Amino acid sequence: MAEILDWVTRYSPPVVVLLMLGGAFLYVAKQIIERSIAAEFSAHSKELELVLERRSAFKDKVLTSRYALVTDLSSRLERLMTNLNRIRHGQEIPDGFQVKNEIVPLTEIYEDLNINRLQLTEDFHALFLDKANLALRTSQMAFLERSAAAKKEPGGADGARWSQIAAEWQRLSDQIRQAVDRHFKLSEITM
Secondary structure (H helix, E strand, O other), X not given: OHHHHXXXXXXXXXXXXXXXHHHHHXXXXXXXXHHHHHHHHHHHHHHHHHHHHHHHHHHHHHHHXXXXXXXXXXXXXXXXXXXXXXXXXXXXXXXXXXXXXXXXXXXXXXXXXXXXXHHHHHHHXXXXXXXXXXXXXHHHHHHHHHHHHHOOOOOOOOHHHHHHHHHHHHHHHHHHHHHHHHXXXXXXXXX
16 A cells, blocks of 8 residues: 555556556456466366276276176186085086086186186186186096996095195185285275
8 A cells, every 4th residue: 555655656647547457457367367277276186086086986896896706706616616526426416517528617617717807817817717727627537436436447536636636726715815805805894
């Protein structure tokens, strides 16, 4: 305010009016620029927030889908091994389990492993592939034993080999369980 009074005493009234209008113009321009910058930052911030929300939703969906796939493959392999043990012990197996020389659930597991390789990640894919390969070797032994028993031939696979398979199966199951815990942090979830 003191500056305006100083201008009035120094300059003519039209110059003072021009100086005041120039000052007002600069003040309004400053306010407009500050608000537009704030609005731009706000819009950019909201856009970034929406992108992060979409990315987070996508990650959540991928993780949920991956978890469902991992648990599905794990349970299907366990059921497969249960049926192979039934074959080994001469018990009946479910209809459709074996068609000629093909074990239908094992073929489906191999297909799903290949179809869902990207979703599983390489770690899970390798672990499940190892487990499926072990199930394939086990099926070959079980069918050999069943055919030897049907022909009343002595021999077949010995108990030590079956113990090795059981130990390998447990080792792979433990590795899958550890990978699931590392990947999904299940042990950190509390009630």
